Amino acid sequence: MSRQQPRRTLQDLATAAGLSLAATSYALRGVRGSPDTIRRVRELADELGYTVDPIARALASGRTGSIGVSGSLRDLWQQDLSVLLTRALRSRGRYATIADADADPSQERLIVEQFAAQRVDGAIVSPVDPSASYWRLLAPEVAVVSLGDALTERPGSGCVLFDNEYGVTAALRHLQELGHRRVGMLAPSLPSTPGRPSEVLAPRIAASIGLELSIVSAPAATTEAVTVVSALLADRGRPTALFCLSDSLAFAAYHAARATGLRVPSDVSVIGYDDHQLAALVSPGLTTMAWDEDAIVESAVGQLIDRSAAPSPFRPSLVERGSTSRPPAG
Structure with missing residues (x-):
């Protein structure tokens, strides 16, 4: 033996x-x-x-080396961002524990409780509910960085700020300049999710440039969103353009348009928000708002490691491809 x-x-x-x-x-x-x-x-x-030996290291140093990463992973862009965060953390000797909040505040609370029980050294989160009190379950010594929205109930947390007012304005103005007047906006949120900045900003921005905007809540999962978008496009007074607050929803809009006998962009224009790597591969290529993902990841990890690092807002840029055009005549 x-x-x-x-x-x-x-x-x-x-x-x-x-x-x-x-x-x-x-x-x-x-x-x-x-x-x-x-x-x-x-x-x-x-x-x-x-x-x-992680247990021995934790006992010796008081640290586990583990960083919790939370987001709604049905969204394709958040999937990619989680991969980039994992690589960046690994290069700095940290190891990611990834959890899927599934766009559900109740699931997000369970994840926060789990991170606290696992005694993670820190967390990088794309919050479903940034105003929730459960973020305080993470001890003050745990470094937390949120992506997109500040955690109002946990002062002192880091934040990677997204200039959504600029992004929403640029997307809606692009459609307005093409001649669209009726625009549908697809928001990836659940009824239990509080109003998010983009949804709050959009009606005011649309009104200021003469757009009639209807906001529809769609499931985060692409296949489930197709049903919602198909119903919107089948309506007699359907919008001539769709502004999707994620590229995942934009891909659902492509499928829904085909299912209802409409062509992109001649019958309905579609604009996304993220510039996921698939945006350039679909046909026609998706017009969308692009973020500097590498800079976002560097800022998030930098604030996690150095809690004195100051956040800087990120502004998306419009990437024009073939999914938007002038509205159909009449």
């Missing part, structure tokens, strides 16, 4: 690398050391079969 090999320790790795314990730990996490040293230490760790 073969005897089980003893667990390799950090001291074993440090001895093999010819470094101090501290230098070995820093190199292993990619926190400090030259690129060659970091690569050599990680290669030696693989050769020796060394793995970090």
